Amino acid sequence: MDTLAFILTQCVNAFSQAALLFFLGCGLTLIFGIMRIVNFAHGTIYMAGAYLGYTSVRWLGGFVAALMVAPIVVGVLGVLFELFILRRLYGRDGNAFLMVTFGLALVLGDAVQVVWGAPPLQVPPPAALAGIAFFLDEPFPVYRLFLIGFGTVMAIGMWQFLERTRLGLLIRATSQNPDMVHALGTDVRVVRSGVFGIGCGLAALGGVLAAPLVTASLGMSLAAVVDAFVIVIIGGMGSFLGSLIGALIVAFVQVFGNYYLPEAALAFMYLVMLTVLVVRPGGLLGKEE
Amino acid sequence: MLRIAGLNTHYGASHVLQGVDLEVPEGSIGAVLGRNGVGKSTMMKTVMGLVRPSGGEVELEGHNIFGWAPHRVARAGVAYVPEGRLIFPDLTVVENIKVAERKPAKDWPVDRLFEVFPSLRERQGNRGSQLSGGEQQMLAIARALVSDPKVMLLDEPSQGLAPLVVRELANVIRRMRQEGVTILLVEQNMKLAEAVANRLHVMVKGKVVYSADPERFRDEEAEIRSRYLTV
Ligand SMILES: Nc1ncnc2c1ncn2[C@@H]1O[C@H](COP(=O)(O)OP(=O)(O)OP(=O)(O)O)[C@@H](O)[C@H]1O
Ligand SMILES: [Mg+2]
Numbered sequence: 001m002d003t004l005a006f007i008l009t010q011c012v013n014a015f016s017q018a019a020l021l022f023f024l025g026c027g028l029t030l031i032f033g034i035m036r037i038v039n040f041a042h043g044t045i046y047m048a049g050a051y052l053g054y055t056s057v058r059w060l061g062g063f064v065a066a067l068m069v070a071p072i073v074v075g076v077l078g079v080l081f082e083l084f085i086l087r088r089l090y091g092r093d094g095n096a097f098l099m100v101t102f103g104l105a106l107v108l109g110d111a112v113q114v115v116w117g118a119p120p121l122q123v124p125p126p127a128a129l130a131g132i133a134f135f136l137d138e139p140f141p142v143y144r145l146f147l148i149g150f151g152t153v154m155a156i157g158m159w160q161f162l163e164r165t166r167l168g169l170l171i172r173a174t175s176q177n178p179d180m181v182h183a184l185g186t187d188v189r190v191v192r193s194g195v196f197g198i199g200c201g202l203a204a205l206g207g208v209l210a211a212p213l214v215t216a217s218l219g220m221s222l223a224a225v226v227d228a229f230v231i232v233i234i235g236g237m238g239s240f241l242g243s244l245i246g247a248l249i250v251a252f253v254q255v256f257g258n259y260y261l262p263e264a265a266l267a268f269m270y271l272v273m274l275t276v277l278v279v280r281p282g283g284l285l286g287k288e289e
Numbered sequence: 290m291l292r293i294a295g296l297n298t299h300y301g302a303s304h305v306l307q308g309v310d311l312e313v314p315e316g317s318i319g320a321v322l323g324r325n326g327v328g329k330s331t332m333m334k335t336v337m338g339l340v341r342p343s344g345g346e347v348e349l350e351g352h353n354i355f356g357w358a359p360h361r362v363a364r365a366g367v368a369y370v371p372e373g374r375l376i377f378p379d380l381t382v383v384e385n386i387k388v389a390e391r392k393p394a395k396d397w398p399v400d401r402l403f404e405v406f407p408s409l410r411e412r413q414g415n416r417g418s419q420l421s422g423g424e425q426q427m428l429a430i431a432r433a434l435v436s437d438p439k440v441m442l443l444d445e446p447s448q449g450l451a452p453l454v455v456r457e458l459a460n461v462i463r464r465m466r467q468e469g470v471t472i473l474l475v476e477q478n479m480k481l482a483e484a485v486a487n488r489l490h491v492m493v494k495g496k497v498v499y500s501a502d503p504e505r506f507r508d509e510e511a512e513i514r515s516r517y518l519t520v
Contacts, residue, residue, distance in 0.1 A: 166387075169384055169388060170388065172377075172379065172380060172384075173388045176377045176380070177375055177377060179339055180375045180377070182358070182359040182360055183359045183360075183363060183369045183371070184369070184436070185389065185391050185436060186360055186388070186391070187358070187360045
């Protein structure tokens with residue numbers, strides 16, 4: 001394998017990994033930005049997305065259907081969780097959220113095990129994306145190319161949503177001063193519920209997309225929550241662009257680290273995070289609070 | 290237009306508003322003066338619904354709005370210009386205004402606001418954090434006007450502004466009055482309050498203890514100043 005082909009292969013791996021991580025980190029950072037809560041259940045929600053994707057594919061027979069159904073179901077559940085549980089906690093100190101979202105992670109994790117069982121479940125990629133594409137005589141899994149394309153479209157879509165739509169404007173304003181938004185006539189409680197739902201839905205979408213690559217397994221949740229936290233710490237809590245950059249950095253470190261030094265890949269990821277924290281304590285694009 | 294009666298507010302154990310009585314008739318400006326910490330901003334926040342009152346009445350055009358959530362108070366026609374402006378620092382000038390423009394403005398559309406505040410037009414693409422204090426104050430007022438309010442709560446608009454800017458501010462406030470906006474103004478700058486208000490009120494320890502029209506206020510100014518306002 002020549003160098004160019006090698007680099008190309010690794011970049012496809014890294015960019016497709018970044019697409020998955022972006023959904024994870026973007027949801028977490030949106031939720032943090034607007035609610036100032038650290039959602040410990042984020043990895044478990046990602047995992048639940050993967051399992052729901054598995055079931056949607058089996059019942060509805062299509063991957064596209066799974067891509068829509070799983071995030072919507074999880075998003076609605078997220079809204080309900082915010083409405084009935086988190087909403088009671090605003091105004092309390094952050095530990096309350098920590099305990100409650102940690103509790104959600106435990107309960108949801110067990111619920112997934114009860115419903116789907118412990119063994120990992122294979123989710124085949126859709127037939128149209130299952131093949132291999134050749135470029136420079138090198139094979140590339142079409143599914144990874146699809147992830148890169150889909151991730152790019154969704155990142156641009158999210159960015160445009162935040163910049164151009166009224167709800168996006170209210171989300172940005174609420175992350176800066178919720179009381180002022182409320183006093184200007186918008187019920188910030190609705191914005192909060194909505195953002196929690198969107199954040200959970202994005203994590204679930206990432207889970208569905210990850211399933212064909214890694215199978216749906218109970219182990220994904222811990223790895224995912226760690227990755228998500230590293231991404232938003234690197235990129236800056238609450239920064240959308242930061243979550244995108246964080247996802248790219250973490251993906252490249254993981255893919256190249258796993259190739260050259262598999263034993264130290266995880267340590268290397270933490271090293272990058274620590275370096276960022278030393279140089280910019282609030283993250284690359286975050287604000288120090 | 291706005292009537293406050295017996296309004297009480299507590300922060301935990303501290304009793305900040307102890308029965309505020311105040312009325313601002315339609316189309317007029319009522320100014321509230323008072324030393325630091327007597328509860329002026331707390332009164333504004335309580336009317337706005339940002340702080341929970343513990344008793345009393347708040348009426349807008351005869352309708353009870355006591356204890357309502359802030360967004361409902363705003364939709365009923367109360368616009369809030371807080372102490373310290375509280376501009377969204379990372380939003381542009383136009384975006385700051387748009388947050389408050391829930392439906393297309395009839396009386397104060399953005400074009401008209403830019404005509405009243407020409408400096409904002411020049412800086413419309415700038416972020417809130419890049420504006421000077423005076424520009425931020427004008428933006429906070431523009432942001433309140435875009436909702437076509439019945440009543441504007443204007444909390445210490447002159448704070449930290451240069452004398453020239455304060456004069457510009459006085460013109461803006463007069464212009465709003467001419468256009469029929471009812472304003473409840475809190476001010477430490479007595480000259481500004483006297484220059485624009487139809488009625489002046491003095492707050493001491495969570496109560497309005499003195500109210501007068503500007504003529505009488507001017508006659509009694511020296512005494513009021515020494516009794517209620519100087520430390
Ligand atoms: N969130 C709060 N929690 C507890 N006490 C508060 C809070 N906000 C204000 N206070 C106290 O309530 C009292 C009234 O404060 P308020 O801000 O209403 O005064 P003010 O008249 O607006 O003063 P200033 O002229 O300095 O703006 C003060 O003693 C203040 O310390
Ligand atoms: Mg004050």
